[in-house]
Amino acid sequence: MASGARGGPRQLLQFLRLLGRLKRVPRTGWVYRNVENPESVSDHMYRMALMAMVTRDAHLNKDRCIRLALVHDMAECIVGDIAPADNVPKEEKHRREEEAMRQITQLLPEDLSKELYDLWEEYETQSSAEAKFVKQLDQCEMILQASEYEDLESKPGRLQDFYDSTAGKFSHPEIVQLVSEIEAERNANIAAAAGEPRS
Numbered sequence: 001m002a003s004g005a006r007g008g009p010r011q012l013l014q015f016l017r018l019l020g021r022l023k024r025v026p027r028t029g030w031v032y033r034n035v036e037n038p039e040s041v042s043d044h045m046y047r048m049a050l051m052a053m054v055t056r057d058a059h060l061n062k063d064r065c066i067r068l069a070l071v072h073d074m075a076e077c078i079v080g081d082i083a084p085a086d087n088v089p090k091e092e093k094h095r096r097e098e099e100a101m102r103q104i105t106q107l108l109p110e111d112l113s114k115e116l117y118d119l120w121e122e123y124e125t126q127s128s129a130e131a132k133f134v135k136q137l138d139q140c141e142m143i144l145q146a147s148e149y150e151d152l153e154s155k156p157g158r159l160q161d162f163y164d165s166t167a168g169k170f171s172h173p174e175i176v177q178l179v180s181e182i183e184a185e186r187n188a189n190i191a192a193a194a195g196e197p198r199s
Contacts, residue, residue: 007109015107021077028083029142033159035149041076044141045069051137055174060130064119068134071119075100084165094124136175139166143179147186156189 022042030038052065073081075097082093101120105113123131143166146159163183170176 006106007112011107015104018077018104018107019074022073025076025081027145028081028086029162030145030149032083032085036153039145041073041081044145045073047144048072048134048137048141051141052134055133057133057172057174060133064128064130065134065137067119068123068130069137071116072123072134072138074104074116074120078103097124133172133175136170136172139169140175140179140182142166144182147182150186151189156186156193 019042022045023040025041026038027041027044048069049066052062052069055062055065076082078100079096082088082096088096097120101117105117107113108116122128123134126132126135143163146162150156150158163186166179170179
């Protein structure tokens with residue numbers, strides 16, 4: 001195969017360089033809240049993939065969940081991390097990301113191109129139990145990260161709006177339990193900082 005052919009070494013290198021940008025794209029929500037050294041998009045996707053890997057739910061296709069987690073924000077290597085505060089309409093955000101995914105995946109052989117694009121679309125449309133689970137992982141990982149930033153800054157409760165944005169969105173039993181644990185720890189930290197007795 002010539003190096004210039006679709007899916008050849010040159011295109012694979014272009015694909016990998018594009019994905020490498022995710023290491024340098026900070027998560028916008030943290031930037032807007034002036035978090036020091038905010039995580040990158042790839043940091044977020046990596047922990048999500050591990051969260052998917054350790055699920056005990058035998059009804060889910062674990063391998064598919066891991067793949068969805070690794071692909072769901074891939075378009076951000078081109079469009080950046082578009083946050084709700086950016087006020088970009090949902091349809092426009094989807095259009096930009098869809099165009100980016102087509103650009104990214106065209107660098108791969110056809111079978112891999114289709115696989116990655118289809119995974120991204122499955123997540124976007126929430127068309128499977130695995131996609132719905134990974135969406136909840138996405139939000140759970142975000143509040144876990146928020147609690148870690150509050151701990152690192154010694155400012156319990158500072159990132160409350162991230163918790164508010166996920167209220168009522170968790171339904172998977174494993175994730176509900178994890179969120180409950182995160183919130184219990186966080187509430188204890190907030191109470192301790194306020195000088196209130198822990199419950």
